[in-house]
Amino acid sequence: MPEVHRFPIRVYYEDTDAGGIVYHANYLKFAERARTEMMRESGSDHRGLMGAFDVVFTVSRCDAEFLRPALLDDLLSVETRVLEVGGAVIHLDQQIRRAGELLARLRLRIACVNRQGRPQRLPEPVRAALAHFRISEELV
Amino acid sequence: MPEVHRFPIRVYYEDTDAGGIVYHANYLKFAERARTEMMRESGSDHRGLMGAFDVVFTVSRCDAEFLRPALLDDLLSVETRVLEVGGAVIHLDQQIRRAGELLARLRLRIACVNRQGRPQRLPEPVRAALAHFRISEELV
């Protein structure tokens, strides 16, 4: 049974700009925190994966829609869904919501690479972890 | 005769991450600096536009490809091209290069809104400024 991963994010002064709203590039940071926690809950963290498999994850593509602004003190939730898992890439859908309302939506292509930047097959523990959050694309 | 706007960016420690490369979300900051300077060179800055026309610009869509990593101390150039100018939106192509080599490419949809977030017609000085950097889409 596929699942959505949810991670809470509080908006602090550092996240906002002089427009009084969250600076657009910071939604990408929020999404990266949520991806990191999704992996950590499955038993993998960055330093562990680097040590055991000599791999890191790098964002190779990000299509982002910014629909409504988040404000200082807001409590947000990042919803992460796994769309597709290839040999060395992961496709994700990440939605940033406030009380259910969709504020921003990201579609990402994450590549698994070694220290020299060459594509590497996804380690099995990562593959197993992602299967838990994978959904059929029709549902997105 | 359409033109490309070029803006230099130096990579500092603050821009990099533990992978030894520029953190992906920071390319969006670099692009925003370049857009701001393109407008400033045409006589418009954020505070001036807010004061005279009660408008701000907000990124409503950003499709980003991260192709090659930038490193600490690198000198980058952000190339900005205006793809299309609508009543209240601007479509831009922004390429981040190092010595000519393409590192990242962004396609953005920028909306002109008032303080309440409602779409506003682009002020004439902005429209005139953008015409200078507008290209036919075939060239991109």
Place this chain on the structure above:
Amino acid sequence: MPEVHRFPIRVYYEDTDAGGIVYHANYLKFAERARTEMMRESGSDHRGLMGAFDVVFTVSRCDAEFLRPALLDDLLSVETRVLEVGGAVIHLDQQIRRAGELLARLRLRIACVNRQGRPQRLPEPVRAALAHFRISEELV
């Protein structure tokens, strides 16, 4: 009975730099998150204080020692102690620790000001909240 406020912080890629460690300026962000949560737990958040009392808090002085580096994936704890509460200023000691080990220490002077930047008397709810975390200076 005075208390120490503790707030957990996880280190993400965004917090690190090419030296492989947390970028020094980011400890100030961690400390600000902890101060915000200390206030929130006492019933005050930034937007609420602005709405009810027309005040914001601004850092007027920060003396920081960076003793040992924090790393990607580290789980940190920010310990906040109230040193002194004046009419319009708060003096705080904030220590960032990893498994008890002291990594960074900040002494801050926070000013309570209105939108025009003029000093304002600390609202009573804030004063009451801070009393809970106040310690005699001899203990620091």
Place this chain on the structure above:
Amino acid sequence: MPEVHRFPIRVYYEDTDAGGIVYHANYLKFAERARTEMMRESGSDHRGLMGAFDVVFTVSRCDAEFLRPALLDDLLSVETRVLEVGGAVIHLDQQIRRAGELLARLRLRIACVNRQGRPQRLPEPVRAALAHFRISEELV
């Protein structure tokens, strides 16, 4: 004849917060950019020093006063003065000004360390470069 190093900084949206002013921790970033450029003008950059001498610079202490706020679109100048150069440490005074007016002032202790974080003697090219910007403490 001792000199002050001056480096211009433009304030962008990314630097500001919902208070409408530059976020306090970002002055530390501005100062680090200026230090990096002071060294670069003297022939040393981070990657070069790491490659040739296996050293990096790390901030071990920073005492900061935030006096007046900088705003979006402001053009600032970071003035850097070398106070003292020890065997493995540098003491600097950095002032951030807008049209001459002092906005923030930092006193920093910078340590020269190797990849393992152990103190290293300052490389001679760095020592020579700093001598150019060194002032007697009486003048500060």
